Every structure is written in structure tokens, then in C-alpha cells.
Amino acid sequence: xxxxxxxxxxxxxxxxxxxxxxxxxxxxxxxxxxxxxxxxxxxxxxxxxxxxxxxxxxxxxxxxxxxxxxxxxxxxxxxxxxxxxxxxxxxxxxxxxxxxxxxxxxxxxxxxxxxxxxxxxxxxxxxxxxxxxxxxxxxxxxxxxxxxxxxxxx
Numbered sequence: 001x002x003x004x005x006x007x008x009x010x011x012x013x014x015x016x017x018x019x020x021x022x023x024x025x026x027x028x029x030x031x032x033x034x035x036x037x038x039x040x041x042x043x044x045x046x047x048x049x050x051x052x053x054x055x056x057x058x059x060x061x062x063x064x065x066x067x068x069x070x071x072x073x074x075x076x077x078x079x080x081x082x083x084x085x086x087x088x089x090x091x092x093x094x095x096x097x098x099x100x101x102x103x104x105x106x107x108x109x110x111x112x113x114x115x116x117x118x119x120x121x122x123x124x125x126x127x128x129x130x131x132x133x134x135x136x137x138x139x140x141x142x143x144x145x146x147x148x149x150x151x152x153x154x
Contacts, residue, residue: 011046011057022059031100037061040126043069044097045145047107050090058084062098062145063122069098069105069145070118077132077140085141096145104148115142 013020025034026044035042040061049056063070073085088094092107110118122142123130133140 011055012049014056014058019059023057026059027057027097031097031102034059035099038126043071043145045071045084046095047084047087048091048093050087056084056087060084061126063118063125065118065144067147069096070110070122071143071145072122072126072129073141073143074129074132077128077135079136079138081138081141085143088143093148094145105145106148108144108146110142110144114144118142 013023022034022037022042023044026042031044037059038061042059043062044057045060046055046057048054060071073081075082075085088107089109094105094107096103096105119129119142129140
């Protein structure tokens with residue numbers, strides 16, 4: 001993301017009404033409200049549209065792996081990946097809000113071995129992920145979001 005896109009640009013919210021409402025609540029509260037969905041922790045992710053160049057925002061459930069955040073590109077078990085995932089493949093630089101903290105991160109799809117290691121914990125966190133995977137032939141990707149460090153290493 002460019003400097004002008006890092007939290008200061010106009011952001012397009014999801015076309016799904018419930019996602020847009022939750023994103024607005026999450027952001028307008030400074031990360032104190034709208035931080036869970038069905039009892040699962042959620043983050044806000046701003047990313048750049050691969051065709052439009054528009055900064056977009058979505059709400060995603062997440063798990064943890066050490067310092068990193070894990071998100072699942074399930075698209076509700078659809079045979080197609082969510083559009084945000086296609087955009088991350090084109091541009092992995094994102095901005096996150098996790099509760100009251102906002103920071104830059106880099107997205108990386110986990111290779112099969114890493115996914116196999118973290119998948120059981122993600123299914124435990126949100127059992128529908130297992131149902132979604134069972135209901136599609138598509139291998140549902142897991143994406144690692146790693147905090148960007150500044151030039152000083154912080």
C-alpha cells in the first residue's frame with residue numbers, strides 16, 4: 001500500500017451489508033466494538049483492489065500462530081475464493097486493525113505443510129471451516145499476516 005493509502009485514504013467497504021456495518025462499528029469505535037463474530041475474534045483488513053487500485057476493507061475472523069495472524073479464505077465454502085484473497089495474491093501489502101491497534105502487514109498463503117499444522121486449531125476456533133472444506137473440492141487457503149517492521153526493526 002502507498003503512504004497515502006495507509007489508513008488515510010477513502011476506503012471502500014464490503015458490498016455485504018453486515019460486513020460493512022461491522023467494519024464501520026469496528027473502525028468508528030477505535031477497535032473497541034465489533035471485534036468478534038459468532039464468538040470468534042475479528043480484525044479489519046485494508047487491501048488494494050488488483051484491478052481498480054481502490055483501497056478496500058473487510059472484516060475477517062482470525063487465529064494466531066505466534067506473533068502472526070491467520071485468516072481463512074473460505075468464502076463460506078464456495079467453490080471460488082473470496083475476492084479479497086485474489087487481491088492479496090496480486091498485492092500482499094495490507095493494513096490491519098486488531099482491536100485498538102492499527103499496523104501494516106504482509107500476507108502470505110501457507111504452503112500445504114504449514115496449513116496442515118495450523119488447520120486443526122482454526123477448525124477448533126470456528127468449526128464451520130471444517131464443514132466448508134468438506135463441501136468443496138477447492139483447497140481452502142490459509143493466509144499468514146505478518147506485521148511489517150519499520151526500518152529500525154520495530
